[in-house]
Amino acid sequence: MYLTCRSFFARTVAAGAFSVALGLMSGMAEAQVTAFKQAIAEAASADDAVAKFYRAGNYEPIWTGDTDQARARRAALLDTLKMARLHGLPDLTAKADALIAQMADVRTTRDLGLVEVALSRAYVDYATDVQIGQVTPSKVDSGIVRDRPERDRSAYLTQLNTTAPSAAMRSLAPDTPEYRGLMKEKLRLERLMASGGWGEKVPNRKIEPGETGDNVVSLRNRMIRMGYMRPTPSRKYDTTMQAAVQQFQLEHGLEADGVAGKETVQQINIPVRQRLKSIIVAMERERWMNRDRGPRHVLVNQTDFTAKIIDDGKVTFVTRSVVGKNTGDRRTPEFSDEMEHMVINPSWYVPRSIITKEYLPKLRANPHAVSHLEITDSRGRRVNRGAVDFSKYSSRSFPYAMRQPPSKRNALGLVKFMFPNKHNIYLHDTPQKHLFSREVRAYSHGCIRLAQPFEFAYALLALQEESPKEFFHRVLNTGKETKVVLEQKVPVHLIYRTAVVTPKGRTEYRRDIYGRDAKIWDALERVGVALPSVQG
Structure with missing residues (x-):
């Protein structure tokens, strides 16, 4: 059933809820229905995926109907947008508030059609970001030669017709233990930031087992705050602290010798906010890998x-x-x-970049250099080094290949x-x-x-x-x-x-x-x- 535009948001939202009370009428006049669908078609044309979905469904609404399902979709979407930060996405609270305001301002059939499409576009944009990533990998760094696992964006909307709204929205993020673990760590680090992080940094010097003094106390306090030691009054770098440092080293890719050397101290001093950045980046990377x-x-x-x-x-x-x-x-x-x-x-068939950058200069100086490598012509025949004037070749004109035969x-x-x-x-x-x-x-x-x-x-x-x-x-x-x-x-x-x-x-x-x-x-x-x- 369609909603009358004048009373679409005539009553207030119930406390704590995101759906609004809707004024109802038996149905729109045919002219109103036509105008409503035209408004949807016009607004959806700016997004190919959204337009595809509405064309396939004869421009029927999925958000603005007066049904329990439509109300559940609106509530689920607004809740989801307000929790986007949990996934390392931008804070979309303002976006959710803007949608609520847009719904409250509906006065005409056209307004209602615009609301319908605005909700769909907000949902599709969120679904895309949380499922396959927010940025294009290769545009960030040419060494990231990875395509995002693109989806048919209209399918996000189609899914809402067959799946409970909250379940559909929860299913969008990568369903992997890695992603769930990263989310859990993100929440933990945010709580730590709110409570002051890991405390004072450790002095930037080597601290070894057996030492005592203020530097050891500083290291002890930091390790306690980081969860590697239980509280202790000891001011000595004892076996307990050594074991804690070793565990930290193992979990940070360091040599696990139990000595707080320069690199270990540097890693210990990295603040919570920097680790939180690593988590959020890892979540984005996990979205890029969101495929079988x-x-x-x-x-x-x-x-x-x-x-x-x-x-x-x-x-x-x-x-x-x-x-x-x-x-x-x-x-x-x-x-x-x-x-x-x-x-x-x-x-080993030597890559041309290595031949021209590393070996050609050596051959110019001495034709018998890098003698463990065979020089071959375009037909694979071995070349007599003594018969070649390597000095006349540039990196572009060098006509030969190089090969190292099998051996230990x-x-x-x-x-x-x-x-x-x-x-x-x-x-x-x-x-x-x-x-x-x-x-x-x-x-x-x-x-x-x-x-x-x-x-x-x-x-x-x-x-x-x-x-x-x-x-x-x-x-x-x-x-x-x-x-x-x-x-x-x-x-x-x-x-x-x-x-x-x-x-x-x-x-x-x-x-x-x-x-x-x-x-x-x-x-x-x-x-x-x-x-x-x-x-x-």
Whole structure:
């Protein structure tokens, strides 16, 4: 039943409710109905998705009817908009208030049609932001080569015809343990900010077990406020404090030696508000990944320097990794693809960018430089270095390719894992094992090096080989470059998270090694996301 325009909001809203009392009449005159639908069509034309929905439904209203369902939709929408900040979205309270005011000001049939569309557009905009993200990843940083998981925006409105309004709106956010954990941590940090944060910072100097004095007291107080220690009167850096520092280090990607060194103190002193930014950015990133990742998939978190195999939501394998150096074009990009095969005893076909930037200058000075690499012509034939005047070639005119044959000294080690992509990024072994003992492991040209590549291969092959280890080494021992196709392709997700929720529900933090999260936060601020005004 349609509502009379003059009495649409003639009575006041019940205390604490968002729907209004509606004056009713038996129905609109045909001319009024036509004008109402024309107003909807006109207003909806500014948004293709909203227009599509109303065209499909013959411009029937879903918000402004005098039914329990319509009232429930209005109430649910206004409630949802006023709670948008819980999801790290802009505060939409003013938007909700504006909609209430617009509804209260309805005087004509046209006004009523405009209200109908205004409610739909507010809902679709909110649904899009909370489900797939507020900003476009590649516009924030060219290294984030990830598309938002776009949806048919008109389907958000269609869902309201088949699902209870509150349930429909609750279902919009990513339904993952990670997202729920991030929301929980966001609320915790906001409460901490309101109560003064983690207290005074620790003096910026190394503090070691066995010490006593004011610096130790400062560290003790900070660790207590952060939840790593119970209150104690002790002024000594004792075993209890050492264990607390070690736990903090483990949860922040630091060497867990129990010593509050320079980097540890720096991380301890990061304020609550900065950690809260990491959480909100991680929630936005989770929205960008709001799609099926595959029952089995490989997850590489660049900030954590790890590569994991996930099976049905559980980590079944994890190893340390090395990622791209934080300079120029070496930073590892973020994207998803599918692993199709591995190559045992791989050759390294040197990327042209490395040839021209790193090796050509050496060859100009000495044609026998980098002798571990073969130089080949366009037909793959080996070139006699002594017969070439490398000095006459520029980075553009250099006509040759370079290859390192299979060996234990090969830059790719003894196995590489391929998910063919335009970035020429893959996972591989490396002879530079010493790098895996370092705290920050950003040294490669962009590819992901694995600390335990053989074990990684066994895990992948376990789905298709009865004895994966035996199979792998049988091929390896031939010394020949061999391609092994994976019978079941495995999705690979290269992500970048400075805030991660563990399976036990704890939130861990990592350094923003490429500065990407800082850029995302700036972009979120530009669309209206803000921290609570209290300091912490």
